[in-house]
Amino acid sequence: MRKTLNLFLSLLLLGASLTADGSQEDQLTRFIQSKAKKRHTAVRATSESGPAENDPWADASSFSHLPSKCPIPPAGTKEADKITALPGQPPRVNFDQYSGYVTVSELHFRELFYYFVEAPYEAATKPLILWLNGGPGCSSLGYGAMTELGPFRVNPGGKTLSRNKHAWNNLANVIFLESPAGVGFSYASNNTNNNDNVGDRRTAEDTFVFLLNWLERFPEYKGRDFYIAGESYSGHYVPQLATVIEFMNELHGSTLINLRGIFVGNPYLDDYKNEKGELEFLWSHGVISDEGWAGILANCSFSPSDDWPCTVAALKPQKGHFDHYNIYAPLCLQEPLTGTFYSSSYLAGYDPCADHYVEAYMNIPKVGGYVQQYEGGFTFASVRGAGHRVPTYQPKRALVLLYSFLKGMLPPDDVPH
Ligand SMILES: *C1O[C@H](CO)[C@@H](O)[C@H](O)[C@H]1NC(C)=O
């Protein structure tokens, strides 16, 4: 979530309709085309007063190099990705969960991590939703799945989970994707190509390749009604990915991905308009005084030329502590002596300290390390927390590793410290 942006939790829902009627695709196409038209107009308009911006989204034909079939030999399998149980999950979980990596660039070594939850009932007839958190840089697992719409919430203490009875997988099968590469558990090697060409365009391309590849692993979802959902900076990701999918479907004259609609909450669409919108919201809700707002208007043009005086004018009138993502929400406070987190006031169903529990949960030492076996008998194993001298720092794990080595088998993946 971007600092300069605020999310007022009230969801502004925008985009194509979500009801399942036949006109949705038409509506979505019209939406995308109208965006493209507006962009052309905007480019023309700016060219009168200055240099035209080069907007790669105005013309989707620049995506025609993308593959129409899974370009990478499918490496993983659905069975291998199946989650037996998450650490500390409550009993009687009645839906299937999967997670794993999908390669989106073999050449440059980019792998995207996903967490997928099916619906408890009639999953086979329910649609497929891809959920994307914003940022750029927010984890769809840490935020989306664990504090927003996923099937579980992390309990205080960060060790156990409880059911979220309002989870979205009641209505659909939901993929939480860590995107772009480098966010959360997704990764990219640090070679020059990966560092130089980051941005919305690559994010959309990688996500498209992810979907093609993922559908090979879960072929029963090919042709399923598909929706893209997200919030915040996903105001970029979601319509951009929709543009690529629509374009590729048209280019190849077949439904590669059966996109039916997009669904975005409080979306971040335009840097400067969003910044103005945030400050205007604070003023119109009494957080910023009339004088403060006048100072902002006098010092900010909400364009790239805004400088230090605008920053000062924007920050000066914002007094006291409040949650920029929801001005009415309680804050998370920390007890100075014990370090315990607590909520500044009670709001049913919301815990402002959830981020701390999720962080602790995501850092539970497990995975003893990881192991990869190659053809020809070579096995590579890492031992968590081992440092240079493995038997010194991790004597128990080292002994288990030796035992597995002597027996010619893979070491177990969960060896307690
Ligand atoms: C911004 O501009 C106005 C008028 O130019 C000035 O009076 C004001 O002090 C400035 N700064 C702030 C923080 O409002």
Ligand SMILES: *[C@@H]1O[C@H](CO)[C@@H](O)[C@H](O)[C@H]1NC(C)=O
């Ligand atoms: C990539 O990471 C390695 C290992 O940390 C480092 O030695 C190398 O300089 C990095 N390369 C680039 C292009 O940043």
